[in-house]
Amino acid sequence: MKIKPIYFTLLVLAAWISGCDRSEKITFTKSDINIIPQPRELHLQDGAFVFDKKTVFVAGEESHKIASILTSKFRTVAGWEPAITSSAPESNYVEFREDSGMDHEAYTLEVTADHIAITAAGYSGYLYGLETLRLLLPAAIESRDLQEGVTWAVPAVTINDSPEYPWRGLMLDVSRHFFPKDYVLKVIDRLAMHKMNVLHFHLVDDQGWRIEIKKYPKLTGVGAYRVDKEDMHWNARPVPDPSEKATYGGFYTQEDIREIVAYAKDKGVEVVPEIEMPAHVMSAIASYPELSCKGEPIMVPSGGVWPITDIYCAGKESTFEFLENVLAEVMELFPSRYIHVGGDEATKTNWKTCPHCQKRIKEEGLADVDELQSYFMKRMERFVSSKGRIMLGWDEILEGGLAPGATVMSWRGIEGGWEASAQGHDVVMTPVSHCYFDYYQGPQDSEPMAFNAYLPLSKVYEFDPVVDSMSVEQVAHVLGGQANLWSEYIPTTSHSEYMLYPRLNALSETLWSPKEKRDWEDFSSRVQHLFGRYDILGINYAKSAYTITADASVDANQEVTVALKTEFPDTDIRYVLNDEALDKAVKYTEPVQITETTTVKASLFENDKSVGNVFERTFTWHKGVGKKVAYTREWNKNYPGAGTSNMVNVLRGSKDFHDGQWQAWIGHDMEVVIDLENASGIRKVAVGAMENQGAGIYYPVRVEVYLSENGKSFTKAGEIQRDYAKNGSADIKDFEVDFPEQSARYVKVKVTNQGKTPLGGNTWLFVDEIVVE
Template sequence: MKVNPIYPYILTLVILLSGCDRPEKITFKESDISIIPRPKELKFREGAFVFDRETVFVTGEEYRKIAEILTGKFRKAAGWEPEIVNSQPSGNYVAFRKDETLEDEAYALSVTENSVTISAAGYSGFLYGLETLRQLLPVEIESAALQGNLTWAVPTVEIQDSPRFPWRGLMLDVSRHFFPKEYVLKVIDGLAFHKMNILHFHLVDDQGWRIEIEKYPKLTEIGGYRVDKEDMHWNARPVPDPSEKATYGGFYTREDIKEIVAYAKENGIEVVPEIEMPAHVMSAIASYPELSCKREPIMIPSGGVWPITDIYCAGKESTFEFLENVLTEVMELFPSRYIHVGGDEATKTNWKTCPHCQKRIKEEGLAGVEELQSYFMKRIEKFVSSKGRVMLGWDEILEGGLAPGATVMSWRGIQGGWEASAQGHDVVMTPVSHCYFDYYQGPQDSEPLAFNAYTPLSKVYGFDPVVDSMSVNQARHVLGGQANLWSEYIPTTSHSEYMIYPRLTALAETVWSPKEGRDWNDFTARLEHMFKRYDELGINYARSAYTIMADAKVDKDQKVTIALTTEFPDTDIRYVLNEENLASADKYTTPIEITGTTTVRASRFENDKPVGKVFEKTFTWHKAVGKKVTYANEWNKNYPGSGTYNMVNVLRGGKDFHDGQWQAWIGNDMEVVIDLEEPAELTKVTVGSMENQGAGIYYPIRVEVLLSDDGKNFKKANEIQRDYAKNGNADLKDFPVTFPPQSARYIKVKATNLGKTPNGGNTWLFVDEIVVE
């Protein structure tokens, strides 16, 4: 079917409404039609349909719940509720019409001046048609409070719509931090509103077991709670002492699960449970130590664990008996076609020495512990298949050989999905590069704590589940894509919502709408209208895409310019320099040139007033700005910063080590020489660095400054030393080296890498600027 443009022209609709002394005019224009995700085909027609007290919804009992989504909103916002009837009147109605020729989730929406008709083959199609109609109504329809004398009009349109992919999902991690049932139901509401159809429910991990299993009550009695260390950074929490009381946690009862699943079904959502194995199961082993190789009692960790060595024993039959019993109860509660069994990040140290595991390897003729994991997952897949379900796992289940009926969820990039599809397996694409919503979505200095990586809104919108290098047959195996919200750094429901929206809105369009119809400028214009709906719905969405960011450049003439940008195109940015008042800000149009230490303050403006967070950054001018820098050890190719001028471009890096302002070395020291071109009196050299031990980045343990007049013979000016210290945070620190006034042209700066982490891996050294004074 040929895809027509949605907005081919601006159409003005004039509606003459009676009931007043003079007719009221309502005008619709292109920008008023802001449907997300963007429909496949949309055509405008002159006229409008107006909802009033006499409007009825025509549907049978089968789809009554769908109609009630909108009639209930009229009850709250308009003060009257359209009646739901079985027989169709001559006009002023919304009718659900069955059309078996449409695909399962497809719908057609026809709005005339007299009526609204939603055609679909079944439940999901009618639901999505109604959600589109909802977005055509004024945003006030989302309000829980009476809105007064509004006209509830929608433009007359013809829409033909269907999803690009059958899997459109969100993974919600409730193990690391437990979220109440009421919040899960709210998440389901949001998924349905965005035409998403999968809630991937991460119920089990090291830090908590969140589902009641009748046969094994200790899983929630013990595994559902941990020692409360919420006042500490996730990766700096000590191993709990057995004498400490476990008070943080919670779990869903069987009745809770039934309610969540039933509510999801009403909203067209399939809930896919994830029961992790063989790793990420310390909560289970703490409950039943005999499930591990060592059988030793352990405490549930209160925070991060790496590497994950306390895993299920693959050699004992009792392990598989336990897992089959657990999965049986899980499948009784979840009718989902798919059962997710994890399969990721298993460190097999204990398997190598466990007599049970080694016996299994020998008896099964396996090559080693990698094939033992394959044996483990294939055996679980056989059991899941015997129950008429499909086993789903993270892409590590490819290692050692993939079970024949398994579906792969590719998270470590696209390679796992590519390989699985090439082998004829279905795949769900959810790469860290585009789909991890626990990553920062704006500059780290202006955002709440998150995992130290960066996935902005525009990056999510650029996601495509089908890889260009896939064959036509491989592409057929791509079920779709989903976002993942891991909750290590997300302790509250408000924070969770902030990380979901509006990135879920962007993802929804990438997995629903035709690829050729996607356009970032058009999407952001529609998104600004969606924000108004979020305001009415009380959704704590992030405004990070509006955050002003700066990019500094130094050219060959040593001229420094500062460019100000946001993710949104054509943002009205205004700025002042130094002590000027923001009220008298100049409109930003071209990069700002600076010739000395300058503080830039900027804001986004709406209606000539500053809104949102104010950007403020001081660019410190120093004697080495724009000077030539030579490197003894070239930086790592993955972190080049801005190239040879990076150390002397006055722009400092943020806590996001991917922000393009950092140069880095792994295992090696930094050694550079700066040529000032002529002698200058010097008293201090400062090296800016970062530490993020969870990512393997450590502060230097020594910074040394040497001076020279000829660039050959250097004399030490001074040095500072710093011992390694454990640090769970991501921090920035300047290392100043001071010395008595000396004249020199050349400055050699050495920063010594720690070299090895406490666990033995190579360490990264990150540097953003060398300030010479």
């Protein structure tokens, strides 16, 4: 069952019936106004404006197209379409008014019972004023069919609004997984809805070249396709064999690009192309091997590559000729002020031995390969600048010296942005800590596969592009920020939507609204109202912020304390224990204390009904709980779990292998002995293990159980074996060894590591909780 959304509804305090006089009073309260991002100034007055079939829009040449966005919606949902005229009647109209003295993205919105006025300097301001008006209308305005019995009223308000930052962006990676043009157009629609104005279009990476270049047809003929290994984890996919057929991929024709760019312009969105260099270009090298140092044929990789050593040769003049020709075609298609050239994660191993690169270093008087990359990027910056554009790159372009006219996109944290701004360069802040939307947004056990890090909605809302330690001069160089949606783990458009929304709502407010206007509790209420609009629009938004999570701890007496919460404040959580039905759930008010095997079930409640996913976790007491455990080989220092008590402390690890509950060994087996203190009848031992092949974590290939009365001589009680199997997801499993009941005081458990991955590296063995029954 999905979460029941809180729909945007009108509070009609005076009776209203269809066809009544326009002067009939409708009253709104502040809780009816749920605009995201929060306007700079908003004043609510009495009364409302009601749209009807006689309403007209008064628009000039520049605002006519914007007016049609809303008039066409009325045609669909109301069955009538307001006319667009050039002069205002006495009342019942929406007018676009020009004020050339305003900032280009600022607007004012004045709503009275007689008319609505949107005032702005030009196109962008008109557009954002209209998007705010759209959010004041009932959510039914987003429907795709006729809506009966809806009063199309908006509250009487005065809004003065403008953005805090000029760069409010989203990076969409279409290289790792290709998304069709129609989806890109939908993303642009939603950027405009959230008053965001930049689509950073990641068109090139190792796993696919996605833009047609007329001069180099192999870039799409070869580079746009890879061998389909979608059944395997992204980081566990083998190097494709040249005999395998490349069938997965796609690309945008130049006509597609022109359509996307034109559509974005109408939505106030600047499309910034990214053409990676000198690394993340194996798709180009697979197409034209001579672009690399070695010149050897390679395949477009089917999955993750690390380190990235197949990069452009910086010593060959032909490399720069190729890149200038590519960028020349790109700049014809994209009128953007900025051209993104990547510059990140280049492993320069081949440059160190390449005669062409070494010759370049000597001739240019460079110190090393880092300065060679600086030479590379500075040369490309001169070319981009010569075309009247601004070169943009990831913060690695700082290494070895920054090109004079470059703008830096700081992703590895805030340091790159701080340094670039101190040098007088403009920066776009997009740190992994707050802006990487390929990270999990809820507990991994309840979320689709994502990059193994955590970025919940509330943390996105904490983002601030400006660093406290920046000087006034540095702050002036901060253009804004953006979200990055890398698509290694995102194979479908539906999954892409899930990762974007509602986190994009939170980011839009951090980049548009003044800091003093932002409040998490207030935002939480407004965003939940917006979910109703998302439902009507068919957006597959994540409901992760509603997910109930548990913080569990155990004390020295083996008493477990379970604290329940959701991300949103003031949610109604109710719970039951063991086999009780949820209709008998009691309201959660304080942590639950557990001293015996217990199943905790909890749910959100709305109007006294259970909604959303039910949280359920069993805490199992067994004969080994709290007993001493001796290790033949100590765990890896990076994954100590809870130390020597970890395997018998009741608490269980999640799919997040950084959660502090797992113990791990790399390339080694695990062997432990549990001292039960007294002899007891034992019939089963279960060992909890994790598998996440992309992270090098593999299930054991064997689990053996030995029993002893004296701790010296052990007898094998049983074992299970398993063979390696491809697994594209992260999973947890209990490996159970059953045997006829025997009396023993000591239990020895041997867990055999797989040893090597299919790609040849050492495997991790992750274990948590050994259950003795």
